[in-house]
Amino acid sequence: MHKSSTIYRIDFDFNDLSLPVEKQIIRNVSTLIGQLLYTSFQEKLIFTSVTTLMENSDGFEIYSIDLRNTSTLSKLTNNEAIEFELQLSIDGQHVLFRTLSLNSNKGKLNNTQFRLHSLNLINRQITRLAENFRGNINGYAFKHNSSIYILGQFGTEVQIYTQHLPIKDLIQHNGWNGTYESIVLSHDNESIAFVYSSFEKPMEVYFINNINQLKLAQAITNENNLFTQRNLPQTKVYSWINKDDHQTIEGILHYPPGKFESKNLPLLVMIHGGPYSASLNKLDFAWYQWSSLAASEGWLVLEPNYRGSTGYSDEFLNEIRYKPVSRPGKDILYGIDQLIQDGIVDQYKLAIGGHSYGGFLTNWLITQTKRFNAALSGAGAIDHTSMWGMTDMPVLIDYLFGGFPWEVPYIYQNETPIYQLDRVRTPTHIVTGENDIRVPTSQSYIFERGLNYLGIPVKLITFPKQGHSLTNNP
Incomplete structure (x- = not known):
């Protein structure tokens, strides 16, 4: 209009x-x-x-x-x-x-x-x-x-x-x-x-x-x-190598209070949105940023700055193109592997989550591995073709995928979780805003229906009168 x-x-x-x-x-x-x-x-x-x-x-x-x-x-x-x-x-x-x-x-x-x-x-x-x-x-x-x-x-x-x-x-x-x-x-x-x-x-x-x-x-x-009077998580930058192309990736580790540099910890991977964004050296308590809260509950939290993140050069940002979920997904999986190899993480206690593009990657990664015990998908896309057709920002989707769905259908199919949903074994919690047009609410409905058909434990919460940002989140 x-x-x-x-x-x-x-x-x-x-x-x-x-x-x-x-x-x-x-x-x-x-x-x-x-x-x-x-x-x-x-x-x-x-x-x-x-x-x-x-x-x-x-x-x-x-x-x-x-x-x-x-x-x-x-x-x-x-x-x-x-x-x-x-x-x-x-x-x-x-x-x-x-x-x-x-x-x-x-x-x-x-x-x-x-x-x-x-x-x-x-x-x-x-x-x-x-x-x-x-x-x-x-x-x-x-x-x-x-x-x-x-x-x-x-x-x-x-x-x-x-x-x-x-x-x-x-x-x-x-x-x-x-x-x-x-x-x-x-x-x-x-x-x-x-x-x-x-x-x-x-x-x-x-x-x-x-x-x-x-x-x-x-x-x-x-x-x-108030936060200076609390025993807050200790945090450090952690880096690893994507062994497919030898690119160095870094992220932020939040240790549970009193357990800095401890070993064999349960891991929660918290993936930032964007994708043109990054996890930073700051103490942030925005509605979508609860790594410190999760760490205070006993989790080691990894915030990966995967390919597509800002702050690492334009080339690093653009290496997400044509492989918009598989390449950053591999960045994240290799980081988890390194944490396990270093003895920092208990390989049997893994969880993953993210909002917006973090939800995109969460949805993708639970189709690629069965290692996660639980997943939290916030406003994540499950079918990128219908996502392109309904989002208010289609230009980003067709750029990341390298074309319209009819021009590069093989990329849309190979990089879309819905076509590999039968691989999922991870119990999943889905959250979305009722009025979301950035990542349309229907994406979460499709995701929930698919997991229900497959018999995977799933719960969907739709926040009333909320859009892409859950700013009135109780």
Whole structure:
């Protein structure tokens, strides 16, 4: 369904907010608007277009409206990507934005990690920033002197870097190991605020007067102090080799409290979604992130950063293409094998689970091995052909599989769990949102029906009024 937006100007009297406001229409645009900025430079509005059905990248671009002639609508980008997180430069002459690749199988480019770009509003030239950084760009903030702070993810770490334009190389600042995010700064001085977390420290807001004080930063919030009073799991990064192609894979191990480096532990594999995401060095208690809780119940938890994860190069991310579940699945299985070989894990006490793409891989892996005692599938696809036909993001499916179902039917069949469901022996718990359109709820219904027909113990919970994210999860 074609959707449009109306941009209004609303004038307030800030001396008396009780007075009626004046509202006038600037113009209508034939797209949904994601983000809207005003720049006094050339008197323009800058906005991103978005679409609710992601069949290609055409619906995601940046436009400008000249307020001196509002009939003029200019398209400023033509990327095969989603542009988001727009910020104006201090002088208002540039717009910075991050991109998430959204190439189709017909595109000439491969998908990449999240990138950062600068759009010159004078000549409309787009420049990629942090071009030499091989990791993922998680965020950024302008400095007042034509420099930019960049939050760069490399492996399981997210650190703060500076790029002094026009120099391409980044300078990494000497901070703590862990994850920095949500960085903001004052343009009147060099003071900086950010959120920081690590395996040992829960998320809090920190403040420093300048970047040289990064290791001396003090928390200015105490929202998660409760977790500092608990005996939390100890965590470390663990790496192994996929013996099929000798690629090094790493993940995060969460040990039960008081059992760090212990042997012969029961294992729960918790697989992140995305696939363009990663498990990081942070203490996270989001609804989908309960590794610490599981470890506190006695499990050793492995979070694998399989092929397709961010933070390990664009090449690593794209090695998932054409083998969207079998290759990352092998990455995970070899990690389990290594944990058993190292004596860390009891091979007879294994469980697996994940949400979204983590559910995709869970569904796949229980068709490939009978070693798991239990599985938790959250919003996972079971039939990728019907998934392509019903999801709101078909462009990702046809890219990962290398074509439409009728173009590469052998890949869809070879990489789809439903055609190998008779191999499953693992009791499975399925959860989904009633209104999920990213991974349609019907995928979980098909999965449950198939396991029931096969006599495999299965339970399905459908969360009412929930979509892909179970944000009201009780």
